[in-house]
Amino acid sequence: MSAVEVLRLPLTVDLSGFIALLQRLDVPYRVSEESGEQVLWVPGPQLADQVRGLYQRFPEGDPHFQLADETPRPSPRGSVLDQLKASRLTALVLLLTLAVAALTGLGDNFATIRWLSFQDFQIEGEYLYFTPLAESLAAGQWWRLVTPMLIHFGILHLAMNALWYWELGRRIESRQGGLMLLALTLGFSLVSNGVQYFNSGPSLFGGLSGVLYGLLGHCWVFQRLAPCPAYRLPPGVMAMMLIWLLVCLSGLITALGFGAIANGAHIGGLVAGCATGLLGGAIAKMRR
Known part of the structure:
Protein backbone atom coordinates (compact mmCIF):
# COMPACT_ATOMS: atom_id res chain seq x y z
CA MET A 1 0.00 0.00 0.00
CA SER A 2 1.43 3.39 -1.02
CA ALA A 3 2.08 6.14 1.46
CA VAL A 4 -0.34 9.07 1.55
CA GLU A 5 0.57 12.60 2.61
CA VAL A 6 -1.40 13.66 5.69
CA LEU A 7 0.12 16.96 6.80
CA ARG A 8 2.65 19.41 5.42
CA LEU A 9 3.77 21.87 8.09
CA PRO A 10 6.61 24.36 8.71
CA LEU A 11 9.65 23.01 10.53
CA THR A 12 8.89 25.37 13.42
CA VAL A 13 5.72 23.42 14.31
CA ASP A 14 6.33 20.95 17.14
CA LEU A 15 4.87 17.57 16.14
CA SER A 16 6.39 15.58 19.01
CA GLY A 17 3.19 15.44 21.09
CA PHE A 18 1.08 14.33 18.14
CA ILE A 19 3.68 11.76 17.08
CA ALA A 20 3.64 10.35 20.63
CA LEU A 21 -0.14 10.00 20.34
CA LEU A 22 0.20 8.13 17.02
CA GLN A 23 2.76 5.81 18.60
CA ARG A 24 0.47 5.09 21.55
CA LEU A 25 -2.35 4.26 19.15
CA ASP A 26 -0.03 2.03 17.09
CA VAL A 27 -0.62 4.09 13.92
CA PRO A 28 2.06 3.46 11.27
CA TYR A 29 3.64 6.69 10.00
CA ARG A 30 6.82 8.37 8.84
CA VAL A 31 7.96 12.00 8.80
CA SER A 32 10.14 13.47 6.07
CA GLU A 33 11.62 16.90 5.39
CA GLU A 34 10.94 18.40 1.97
CA SER A 35 11.59 21.96 0.76
CA GLY A 36 11.90 23.36 4.28
CA GLU A 37 8.72 21.65 5.50
CA GLN A 38 7.97 18.52 7.51
CA VAL A 39 5.62 16.03 5.91
CA LEU A 40 3.67 13.33 7.76
CA TRP A 41 2.86 10.15 5.78
CA VAL A 42 0.64 7.15 6.56
CA PRO A 43 -0.26 4.08 4.50
CA GLY A 44 -3.63 4.40 2.73
CA PRO A 45 -6.13 7.22 2.13
CA GLN A 46 -8.65 6.00 4.75
CA LEU A 47 -6.08 6.13 7.54
CA ALA A 48 -4.90 9.50 6.24
CA ASP A 49 -8.40 10.99 6.67
CA GLN A 50 -8.61 9.62 10.22
CA VAL A 51 -5.20 11.03 11.17
CA ARG A 52 -6.09 14.45 9.71
CA GLY A 53 -9.23 14.49 11.84
CA LEU A 54 -7.24 13.44 14.87
CA TYR A 55 -4.73 16.26 14.32
CA GLN A 56 -7.52 18.84 14.04
CA ARG A 57 -8.78 17.76 17.45
CA PHE A 58 -5.44 17.16 19.20
CA PRO A 59 -2.60 19.03 17.45
CA GLU A 60 -0.37 18.65 20.52
CA GLY A 61 -1.42 15.10 21.30
CA ASP A 62 -3.45 13.97 24.32
CA PRO A 63 -2.09 11.40 26.80
CA HIS A 64 -5.62 10.63 28.00
CA PHE A 65 -7.18 10.16 24.51
CA GLN A 66 -8.59 6.78 23.55
CA LEU A 67 -10.40 5.87 20.34
CA ALA A 68 -14.00 4.81 20.78
CA ASP A 69 -13.30 1.45 19.17
CA GLU A 70 -9.86 1.04 20.68
CA THR A 71 -9.54 -2.35 22.33
CA PRO A 72 -8.92 -1.92 26.06
CA ARG A 73 -5.93 -3.55 27.64
CA PRO A 74 -6.75 -7.02 28.93
CA SER A 75 -5.55 -6.31 32.46
CA PRO A 76 -6.87 -3.27 34.35
CA ARG A 77 -3.87 -3.62 36.64
CA GLY A 78 -1.61 -2.97 33.69
CA SER A 79 -3.50 0.22 32.94
Whole structure:
Protein backbone atom coordinates (compact mmCIF):
# COMPACT_ATOMS: atom_id res chain seq x y z
CA MET A 1 0.00 0.00 0.00
CA SER A 2 1.43 3.39 -1.02
CA ALA A 3 2.08 6.14 1.46
CA VAL A 4 -0.34 9.07 1.55
CA GLU A 5 0.57 12.60 2.61
CA VAL A 6 -1.40 13.66 5.69
CA LEU A 7 0.12 16.96 6.80
CA ARG A 8 2.65 19.41 5.42
CA LEU A 9 3.77 21.87 8.09
CA PRO A 10 6.61 24.36 8.71
CA LEU A 11 9.65 23.01 10.53
CA THR A 12 8.89 25.37 13.42
CA VAL A 13 5.72 23.42 14.31
CA ASP A 14 6.33 20.95 17.14
CA LEU A 15 4.87 17.57 16.14
CA SER A 16 6.39 15.58 19.01
CA GLY A 17 3.19 15.44 21.09
CA PHE A 18 1.08 14.33 18.14
CA ILE A 19 3.68 11.76 17.08
CA ALA A 20 3.64 10.35 20.63
CA LEU A 21 -0.14 10.00 20.34
CA LEU A 22 0.20 8.13 17.02
CA GLN A 23 2.76 5.81 18.60
CA ARG A 24 0.47 5.09 21.55
CA LEU A 25 -2.35 4.26 19.15
CA ASP A 26 -0.03 2.03 17.09
CA VAL A 27 -0.62 4.09 13.92
CA PRO A 28 2.06 3.46 11.27
CA TYR A 29 3.64 6.69 10.00
CA ARG A 30 6.82 8.37 8.84
CA VAL A 31 7.96 12.00 8.80
CA SER A 32 10.14 13.47 6.07
CA GLU A 33 11.62 16.90 5.39
CA GLU A 34 10.94 18.40 1.97
CA SER A 35 11.59 21.96 0.76
CA GLY A 36 11.90 23.36 4.28
CA GLU A 37 8.72 21.65 5.50
CA GLN A 38 7.97 18.52 7.51
CA VAL A 39 5.62 16.03 5.91
CA LEU A 40 3.67 13.33 7.76
CA TRP A 41 2.86 10.15 5.78
CA VAL A 42 0.64 7.15 6.56
CA PRO A 43 -0.26 4.08 4.50
CA GLY A 44 -3.63 4.40 2.73
CA PRO A 45 -6.13 7.22 2.13
CA GLN A 46 -8.65 6.00 4.75
CA LEU A 47 -6.08 6.13 7.54
CA ALA A 48 -4.90 9.50 6.24
CA ASP A 49 -8.40 10.99 6.67
CA GLN A 50 -8.61 9.62 10.22
CA VAL A 51 -5.20 11.03 11.17
CA ARG A 52 -6.09 14.45 9.71
CA GLY A 53 -9.23 14.49 11.84
CA LEU A 54 -7.24 13.44 14.87
CA TYR A 55 -4.73 16.26 14.32
CA GLN A 56 -7.52 18.84 14.04
CA ARG A 57 -8.78 17.76 17.45
CA PHE A 58 -5.44 17.16 19.20
CA PRO A 59 -2.60 19.03 17.45
CA GLU A 60 -0.37 18.65 20.52
CA GLY A 61 -1.42 15.10 21.30
CA ASP A 62 -3.45 13.97 24.32
CA PRO A 63 -2.09 11.40 26.80
CA HIS A 64 -5.62 10.63 28.00
CA PHE A 65 -7.18 10.16 24.51
CA GLN A 66 -8.59 6.78 23.55
CA LEU A 67 -10.40 5.87 20.34
CA ALA A 68 -14.00 4.81 20.78
CA ASP A 69 -13.30 1.45 19.17
CA GLU A 70 -9.86 1.04 20.68
CA THR A 71 -9.54 -2.35 22.33
CA PRO A 72 -8.92 -1.92 26.06
CA ARG A 73 -5.93 -3.55 27.64
CA PRO A 74 -6.75 -7.02 28.93
CA SER A 75 -5.55 -6.31 32.46
CA PRO A 76 -6.87 -3.27 34.35
CA ARG A 77 -3.87 -3.62 36.64
CA GLY A 78 -1.61 -2.97 33.69
CA SER A 79 -3.50 0.22 32.94
CA VAL A 80 -2.94 1.49 36.49
CA LEU A 81 0.76 0.64 36.26
CA ASP A 82 0.99 2.54 32.99
CA GLN A 83 -0.53 5.60 34.66
CA LEU A 84 1.86 5.34 37.59
CA LYS A 85 4.87 5.03 35.26
CA ALA A 86 3.73 8.10 33.33
CA SER A 87 3.12 10.07 36.56
CA ARG A 88 6.06 9.07 38.75
CA LEU A 89 6.49 12.42 40.48
CA THR A 90 2.76 12.76 41.16
CA ALA A 91 2.70 9.28 42.66
CA LEU A 92 5.86 9.96 44.70
CA VAL A 93 4.38 13.10 46.30
CA LEU A 94 1.18 11.22 47.16
CA LEU A 95 3.17 8.30 48.59
CA LEU A 96 5.14 10.70 50.78
CA THR A 97 1.89 12.37 51.87
CA LEU A 98 0.37 9.01 52.83
CA ALA A 99 3.50 8.07 54.77
CA VAL A 100 3.37 11.33 56.73
CA ALA A 101 -0.35 10.81 57.38
CA ALA A 102 0.46 7.42 58.91
CA LEU A 103 3.35 8.78 61.00
CA THR A 104 1.32 11.71 62.30
CA GLY A 105 -1.82 9.68 62.94
CA LEU A 106 -3.75 12.05 60.66
CA GLY A 107 -3.05 14.96 62.97
CA ASP A 108 -3.11 13.23 66.36
CA ASN A 109 0.62 12.63 66.86
CA PHE A 110 1.89 16.10 67.78
CA ALA A 111 5.36 14.78 68.58
CA THR A 112 5.82 14.03 64.85
CA ILE A 113 3.83 16.98 63.53
CA ARG A 114 6.07 19.50 65.30
CA TRP A 115 9.00 18.44 63.06
CA LEU A 116 7.02 19.22 59.89
CA SER A 117 4.95 22.23 60.94
CA PHE A 118 5.72 25.76 59.73
CA GLN A 119 6.86 26.64 63.25
CA ASP A 120 8.18 24.34 65.93
CA PHE A 121 6.09 24.27 69.09
CA GLN A 122 5.90 22.92 72.61
CA ILE A 123 2.78 21.52 74.26
CA GLU A 124 1.89 22.68 77.75
CA GLY A 125 -1.48 21.45 78.92
CA GLU A 126 -4.03 22.37 76.25
CA TYR A 127 -1.90 25.09 74.67
CA LEU A 128 0.73 25.20 71.94
CA TYR A 129 3.66 27.57 72.38
CA PHE A 130 5.33 28.31 69.05
CA THR A 131 9.04 28.89 68.52
CA PRO A 132 9.74 32.04 66.44
CA LEU A 133 10.19 31.13 62.76
CA ALA A 134 13.45 33.06 62.50
CA GLU A 135 14.91 30.98 65.30
CA SER A 136 14.04 27.71 63.53
CA LEU A 137 15.46 28.95 60.20
CA ALA A 138 18.64 30.09 61.93
CA ALA A 139 18.98 26.52 63.19
CA GLY A 140 18.87 25.28 59.56
CA GLN A 141 15.29 23.98 59.60
CA TRP A 142 14.46 25.35 56.14
CA TRP A 143 12.27 22.37 55.31
CA ARG A 144 9.54 23.90 57.49
CA LEU A 145 8.75 26.39 54.72
CA VAL A 146 7.26 23.62 52.54
CA THR A 147 6.59 20.52 54.68
CA PRO A 148 3.21 21.69 56.10
CA MET A 149 1.73 20.55 52.77
CA LEU A 150 2.32 16.94 53.90
CA ILE A 151 0.34 17.29 57.15
CA HIS A 152 -3.34 16.36 57.06
CA PHE A 153 -5.98 16.39 59.77
CA GLY A 154 -8.49 13.59 59.24
CA ILE A 155 -9.16 11.03 56.54
CA LEU A 156 -11.56 13.26 54.58
CA HIS A 157 -8.98 16.06 54.45
CA LEU A 158 -6.37 13.61 53.15
CA ALA A 159 -8.66 11.85 50.66
CA MET A 160 -9.95 15.01 48.98
CA ASN A 161 -6.52 16.58 48.65
CA ALA A 162 -4.93 13.35 47.39
CA LEU A 163 -7.59 12.88 44.72
CA TRP A 164 -7.22 16.44 43.44
CA TYR A 165 -3.42 16.27 43.44
CA TRP A 166 -3.55 13.06 41.40
CA GLU A 167 -5.93 14.67 38.91
CA LEU A 168 -4.02 17.95 38.50
CA GLY A 169 -0.47 16.75 39.11
CA ARG A 170 -0.43 14.11 36.40
CA ARG A 171 -1.83 16.62 33.88
CA ILE A 172 1.09 18.95 34.49
CA GLU A 173 3.59 16.10 34.60
CA SER A 174 2.38 14.81 31.21
CA ARG A 175 2.55 18.28 29.63
CA GLN A 176 5.56 19.95 31.28
CA GLY A 177 7.41 17.09 32.96
CA GLY A 178 8.12 15.87 36.48
CA LEU A 179 10.75 18.50 37.30
CA MET A 180 8.31 21.29 36.48
CA LEU A 181 5.62 19.67 38.65
CA LEU A 182 8.11 19.38 41.52
CA ALA A 183 9.12 23.03 41.15
CA LEU A 184 5.50 24.17 41.06
CA THR A 185 4.56 21.99 44.04
CA LEU A 186 7.39 23.30 46.22
CA GLY A 187 6.89 26.87 45.01
CA PHE A 188 3.15 26.89 45.66
CA SER A 189 3.72 25.29 49.07
CA LEU A 190 6.25 27.99 49.96
CA VAL A 191 3.96 30.83 48.86
CA SER A 192 0.75 29.44 50.37
CA ASN A 193 2.42 28.63 53.70
CA GLY A 194 4.01 32.07 53.84
CA VAL A 195 0.74 33.86 53.11
CA GLN A 196 -1.09 31.76 55.69
CA TYR A 197 1.56 32.55 58.31
CA PHE A 198 1.45 36.30 57.68
CA ASN A 199 -2.36 36.20 57.58
CA SER A 200 -3.00 34.23 60.78
CA GLY A 201 0.22 34.52 62.76
CA PRO A 202 1.60 31.58 64.77
CA SER A 203 -0.79 28.67 64.27
CA LEU A 204 -0.86 25.03 63.30
CA PHE A 205 -1.94 24.48 59.69
CA GLY A 206 -1.28 21.97 56.94
CA GLY A 207 -2.53 20.19 53.85
CA LEU A 208 -2.07 20.17 50.08
CA SER A 209 -5.00 22.51 49.41
CA GLY A 210 -2.82 25.62 48.92
CA VAL A 211 -0.73 23.68 46.39
CA LEU A 212 -3.91 22.42 44.72
CA TYR A 213 -5.27 25.93 44.20
CA GLY A 214 -1.89 26.79 42.70
CA LEU A 215 -1.98 23.85 40.27
CA LEU A 216 -5.58 24.69 39.39
CA GLY A 217 -4.76 28.33 38.65
CA HIS A 218 -1.73 27.27 36.61
CA CYS A 219 -3.74 24.91 34.39
CA TRP A 220 -6.63 27.38 34.03
CA VAL A 221 -4.58 30.39 32.88
CA PHE A 222 -2.11 28.31 30.82
CA GLN A 223 -5.01 26.71 28.93
CA ARG A 224 -6.54 30.08 28.10
CA LEU A 225 -3.31 31.42 26.63
CA ALA A 226 -2.02 28.25 24.94
CA PRO A 227 -4.84 25.68 24.68
CA CYS A 228 -3.68 22.09 25.19
CA PRO A 229 -5.66 18.91 25.84
CA ALA A 230 -3.86 18.04 29.08
CA TYR A 231 -4.97 21.25 30.78
CA ARG A 232 -8.54 21.17 29.52
CA LEU A 233 -10.49 20.81 32.78
CA PRO A 234 -14.08 19.52 32.91
CA PRO A 235 -16.68 22.32 32.65
CA GLY A 236 -17.57 23.89 35.96
CA VAL A 237 -14.49 22.72 37.89
CA MET A 238 -12.96 26.19 38.18
CA ALA A 239 -16.33 27.73 39.11
CA MET A 240 -16.89 25.07 41.77
CA MET A 241 -13.46 25.62 43.32
CA LEU A 242 -13.91 29.40 43.38
CA ILE A 243 -17.34 29.03 44.99
CA TRP A 244 -15.82 26.72 47.61
CA LEU A 245 -13.10 29.33 48.24
CA LEU A 246 -15.75 32.02 48.82
CA VAL A 247 -17.72 29.75 51.14
CA CYS A 248 -14.57 29.13 53.19
CA LEU A 249 -13.80 32.86 53.28
CA SER A 250 -17.31 33.54 54.60
CA GLY A 251 -16.52 31.59 57.78
CA LEU A 252 -19.46 29.24 57.28
CA ILE A 253 -17.35 26.06 57.35
CA THR A 254 -15.71 27.06 60.63
CA ALA A 255 -19.06 28.09 62.11
CA LEU A 256 -20.50 24.66 61.30
CA GLY A 257 -17.77 23.05 63.39
CA PHE A 258 -15.61 21.59 60.61
CA GLY A 259 -12.47 23.30 61.90
CA ALA A 260 -10.45 26.33 60.84
CA ILE A 261 -9.76 26.82 57.13
CA ALA A 262 -6.39 28.05 55.89
CA ASN A 263 -7.87 30.71 53.62
CA GLY A 264 -4.55 32.54 53.30
CA ALA A 265 -2.95 29.39 51.88
CA HIS A 266 -5.78 28.96 49.35
CA ILE A 267 -5.60 32.54 48.11
CA GLY A 268 -1.80 32.61 48.04
CA GLY A 269 -1.65 29.36 46.09
CA LEU A 270 -4.28 30.49 43.58
CA VAL A 271 -2.58 33.83 42.88
CA ALA A 272 0.82 32.12 42.50
CA GLY A 273 -0.69 29.50 40.18
CA CYS A 274 -2.31 32.12 37.96
CA ALA A 275 1.05 33.91 37.75
CA THR A 276 2.97 30.77 36.68
CA GLY A 277 0.18 29.85 34.26
CA LEU A 278 0.41 33.33 32.75
CA LEU A 279 4.17 33.03 32.32
CA GLY A 280 4.14 29.42 31.07
CA GLY A 281 1.20 29.98 28.76
CA ALA A 282 2.78 33.11 27.26
CA ILE A 283 6.05 31.26 26.58
CA ALA A 284 4.20 28.32 25.02
CA LYS A 285 2.17 30.69 22.85
CA MET A 286 5.31 32.46 21.59
CA ARG A 287 6.97 29.14 20.76
CA ARG A 288 4.01 28.20 18.60
